[in-house]
Amino acid sequence: MNERPLRVCLLSYRGNPRTGGQGIYIRHLARELAALGHRVDVWSGPPYPEIEDGDGVRLVPVPSLDLWSDEHFFRLQRWRDLHDPIHRSEWLRTMTGVFDEPRSFCERVLRRYRTLAPGERYDVVHDNQSLGHALLELEKLVPLVATIHHPITVDRRLDLETARSLKRRIGLRRFYRFIPMQLEVARRLERVVTVSRKSFADIQAEFGLDPARMRVVEVGVDTDQFRPLDGHQRRPDRLMTTLSADVPLKGIRYLLEAFAALRRQRPTLTLTVIGSTRDSSGTARLMEELNLDGSVRLTGRVSYDEIVRQYAQAAVAVVPSLYEGFGLPAAEAMACQVPVVCTRAGALPEVVGEDGSAGIVVPPGDPERLERAIADLLDAPERRRTMGEAGRARVEARFTWRRTAERTVEVYRELLAERSGC
Secondary structure: OOOOOOEEEEEEOOOOHHHOHHHHHHHHHHHHHHHOOOEEEEEEOOOOOOOOOOOOEEEEEOOOOOOOOOOOOOOOOOHHHHHOHHHHHHHHHHHOOOOOHHHHHHHHHHHHHOOOOHHHOOOEEEEEOOOOOHHHHHOOOOOEEEEOOOOHHHHHHHHHHHOOOHHHHHHHHHHHHHHHHHHHHHHHOOEEEEOOHHHHHHHHHHHOOOHHHEEEOOOOEOOOOOOOOOOOOOOOOEEEEEEOOOOHHHOHHHHHHHHHHHHHHOOOOEEEEEEOOOHHHOHHHHHHHOOOOOOEEEOOOOOHHHHHHHHHHOOEEEEOOOOOOOOHHHHHHHHOOOOEEEEOOOOHHHHHOOOOOOEEEEOOOOHHHHHHHHHHHHOOHHHHHHHHHHHHHHHHHHOEHHHHHHHHHHHHHHHHHHHHOO
16 A cells, blocks of 8 residues: 655755755755655755755745855845844854754744744655754644764764864854753654764764664665766876865865875876865965865865866875765765775775775875875776776665665654554
């Protein structure tokens, strides 16, 4: 017997796919849930998701003060906004350096949800790592699932370990003051989804969650978008990496050190970085110190089509992260049939595999091992070809968004059955 379609509400305090993996998750999960026949609304704060005609998904904007955007950064646009108590609280907390978007977003969602007529409400609400206190009240009104991609405590720890000044450490401690809230909320929710076995273990350890309430649902890759391209010549002297955020977690400094060492023997070698650096990170200064001017190309934000074109020309993709809850850049490179060198950080070995067929896995934070692994692949064109083919096959078999959506629906129905006592 066919089960009825569900009315699903996806929550994301930021939804734009160009702001990081969480936005990519919302975009593709929403589209695939709708393709399975479910009614899907995305409630999102700015920057909003890219919802395309034909996706079958409705965007419900949940406006915020957007104080952390590059455009507004800590600037209040209209003083009259402070008449709203949620806006006022968000502004006051942000002025003390706290990243308050997750908390204030959940408060706005709860307030709005309470105004919905019975026929407008949902079968299930699915939060994308907002984890604000108001979700505990929302869960009393509707079955609620939350995705935690990886424990944010890891980001905080790595940021503090690499902070170069007391001022920076104080600022980071203020910024991360939302973490105790997220820990408390995560521990009390009925169902939590995460994206890899490694994240499952780390969230359980760092957050103290009951494993009986957790489920693993791996994320996917858009294999129609990320694919090998005909008519593009791979450059045997070109490396590629993705820098979604210039933060210590991404390990870019170790790749730059490895790249500088490689260029001493391979002066024509180049590195394409999808993304840009931040002044406060020290990455640009490190490139100057390593004398890499002209050999590293930073693309800034570019379209997915351009990213795929860059993959089509790359000999090797490198993922030097110190931690990944899943590792979409590795999976996207594999889908484009590019061999991968990545670290053993977080879930990356789960994505790439540890048998060496689709990529080489090295210890994190070790530029010498990165250098050797990259050099080995650059010297072995036939191995690069077979690894690329194996990587594409691995993604098609294990990491598609359709599979993610189907398994997510299983979690929804399991929770609904528990709520109804079936």
